[in-house]
Amino acid sequence: MLISIDWIKDFAKLPVVDPQELAIKFTMGTAEVEDVILSDVYLENISVAEITKIDQHPDADKLNLVSFNTGTTEKQVVCGAGNVKVGMKVPYAPLGTEFPNGLVLEPKKIRGVLSEGMLCSEEELNLAKESSGLMELNDSATLGQNMLEYLKVKTDILLDIDNKSLTHRPDLWGHFGLAREFSAVFKSQFVNPYDGNWTKKLEKNFNKEASPICPKVEKDSCCKAYFGLSLKNIKVTDSPKWMTDRLTAVGLRPINNIVDISNYVMLELGIPLHIFDRSLIEGEKIVIGKVQDETIFVTLDEIERKLITGDTVISDSSKPLVLAGIMGGLNSGVSNNTSDIFIEVANWKAAEVRKTSTRLGLRTDSSQRYEKTLDSQLCYKTLLRTLELILELCPGAEVIGRPEYAGDDLSKIKSLEIQTTANSICKQLGKEIDQKEIVSIFESLDFLVETRADQLKITVPTYRATKDIDCEADLVEEIGRIIGYDNISPCSPLLEVSPVKLDPAQKLHREIKNFLVNNGGCFEVMTYPLVGEKLLKKADLLTGLEIKILNDLSKDNDRLRSSMIPGFLQAIALNSKHEDEVKIFELGRTYHPSKKGFSEDRNIVAAAFFSKEGNSFLELSNASERLLNNLNIPGTLEKKHPKFKNMAIDEEWSGLHPYEFFNIKVMGKPLGSVFSIHPLMLRNFKIKGHLSIMLLDLSSFEGRPLKEKTKYRPISKFPGSHFDYTVEVERELQVGNVLEVLQKIKLKEALKHSVLDIFQGSGDKRSVTIRTLFGDPEKTLSGDFLKEAEQTIINQLQKSGFPLK
């Protein structure tokens, strides 16, 4: 929102300060100023000159060498304008002048002749949209006078204020309220011309005639207050320059005096109003009520709007005229022929205006203000100010009757009083401030203060109490921001000391990340938690049970992921284009509908190992096993179980590799899995290579601290002994089958069986060398015992189809 400092000076005696300083102080005290614009300052450089001589340019037919007198010296420029003549007074821009379009005049030769600046047209001075030839100034113009003075233009400082930082301050949506704020920030005088005398003077225009139009408010409408006033003998013309200048400065297009007055008053007092052409209102009553049936209404901007039941409109006896608080209708607007008008100054319920304007996508200067919750008590003053300007701009205009009111009983609006003390305010700010200063700040902001010893009873102005101020903390802010938060020194509070630490889940998460990065050699990634049907279909993981977003921005991100896999397939597809091997992981959440509440977030570790040439299944499985061991998570890798299905991945999923699969069993439950992706699924994602994925659902055990179960055992004094032997295994079978047989042998002295070597012969058999470690913590095993034990093993293997080689 643009505000004009010139306008503010109507009400505030601001000290002379640098415009940037002005912006910084307002930013620090009230609301963020995003930009400072100095309007029309370039006109100060440009001055009145008189043409004294015109010579043909030696090298160009269409150019002249124009000499002129600036009042102090003679100068010459190269000029191509057709209307030059000796004795003509024209605006002259010297070298260095910066024009509104950004052009800076620099010394330059035109066809060999140096031009000392420029004589300007109206277009170049931003005074007309287009012009031909130089601007002709009055013969009586004083030589050397600058164009600001000649045009009687005042330069202005415009501040662009961030609307969002005014969300809670409806009183700052007009220059009058802003001026009060500036006065408080700069500790300067605030002048309120709209006092009791002013009111009385304007009320003299009311008379005993019957008002031709009376408002009636229906109970269920969103109207809080409605003033209507009828006038006659209006003459619609252009507005005077002072008014159009101000409107233009803050970005509004002047239309005619009546429309401009309604905009001007809104920008001054912050309360929107609407002016009807009274001759277009049918009947003597206007009714403020809710739309009963869906209807089409054409707003002033000539767009058809569909109104629905519940929207509040102002209607005459036959049709809706205004969409309450948002925009008037095309059917009753002021035109050049209007002579009778009806002024509406009303207040509407914020939420309902907001609802209708949001639905229609129609945010207007008016609806933006009503959304902030306005004070009904300001309506009457707004009406009087409108009347004042109409009488000023159309001296022949006359009031018929008096303001007619409908709506809530305004006398029942009670002022808000808040009790506080200077001490309490100082304590909350952390700064000593004198009680007198506190009182004076409140008063500069129009709060009433009653002091009794150290007790302060603060009466909040009604326009601040609509939404913004309702408790002591709000008062603390008023003092803090005017004192300046910069003037508060940082200091540590006195706090109890108590131990803090990461909870078990946070600790586990950190350990997992540390392990996968430092030991697993993975990069941590973040894949997108929002997914869409297309991706899920591609991954054959569309269940229809995903939690969906009502107001999604795109069909590709219209639901929450219930599996990490699709995102990982996408990430690998991306990375496999650039890398031969990729190891990534994410500790992220999946989202699921829940029987208990609405939903459940689950923390999942997902890791993916991709290899263009090789097979990373074992590497990932090993890393997963090491992860469990290093972190002391009670878990193991196990084969698919016919009964207990994996809980992290659907074992029937078409993307699974038929053979490369492990359950990760944690505390007895298959909470995770290591698996490879089926080549057909890889093809869907255009991944060329081999991909294995590990998933582990942490949610069921992460919250419990792992118990320290380590029990120290003395290191055995008795050496163990190795027994190495080689058996033949069918190529079809896995070495694991041999180990399973060995594990079933009941021999407590056989501590461990592990694979020493595998020889891939040329036939259909492999030779597998196994090492069994024998040992006993109590004694050295005898040679006889060992012989017997070795025989037991060999026999058992032989029986199970693995003969010794």
Added chain:
Amino acid sequence: MLQKLDELFKEFQNTLNTINTQADVLNLKSEYLGKKGPISDILKGLKNATVEERKDLGPKANQIKNEIQELTVKKLAFIETEAINQKLASEKIDTSLLNSVMVHGQEHGGFHPITKIQQEIEDIFLSMGFGILDGPHIEDEFHNFEALNVPSDHPARDMQDTFWLQGSETPEGERHLLRTHTSCVQVHGMLANKPPFKFIAPGKVFRCERTDASHESVFHQLEGMLVGKDISVGNLIYFMKTLLSEIFKKEVEVRLRPGFFPFVEPGFELDIRCLICNGKGCSVCKQVGWVELLPCGMVHPNVLKAGNIDPNEWNGFAFGLGLDRLVMMRYGIDDIRHLQSGDVRFVSQFKSY
């Protein structure tokens, strides 16, 4: 005789220089020092010598014996070292073939930059006695809005474009949504703890906002809350200054200016003196010398009430940090979308520590 000894020793030295195997050296040694060797012979002949001769000859013979001994040991050690060095030379590997020069294989792993900065900030706050809390990403209106002093008709709901979830309306009409800020964890924290307490809550948040180089609909915040007795704006400034000086690893100048957030009163925007230009004005700070960094404020009494805390007895402050922004500022990242792209070319640039 003495001369003979010197000659013998010279002879030994010459021979030793010509031989190169362990066996030859040992043979040579026993040849000279053995019982039947020339030195023994000379020593045996001592008994026939005069007392004068004996006086010189004895020590001389012993000295030469020792020297032969010593030279032999040295020569043997030399031969062994030579042999090992030769073996090493023959087993030489190509030490230039580090993983980093090979096509295959990641050179290292690494944390996501958000994790790095998050853990860094967590550690700063842990050291100042703050706990760390977590909360669900899917919330109800109470936790995301009502309890934070944002009633349903409040214009502040315009500022936060919310992703609403389908089929989430409870019988009481309460809807579910993706949390728009980590401030919801304030509510969980207040309801679960008795004051005084202080905690932070990092995590993902969601906004219904078009994505471009500087906007994401999924991003990361870190919330902080401290509730105690007689907490002041001065205390808030102290913690923010400490935090930011730790994060940026230098003294950071901060300023507070009024900002409107329904869940705090007074509410502030905290700016830091631009770190790029030290406040002189540059493109990063849009020529104003200050960069808007985080919203904060004193917890609104209504928020305390919603958390079952008596605002007449307790008060406190809260703040919210945008982690994505911090990461982008620290590393000069030009596009926020890289953060959740899963692209290794991006994440591999951030090594641990």
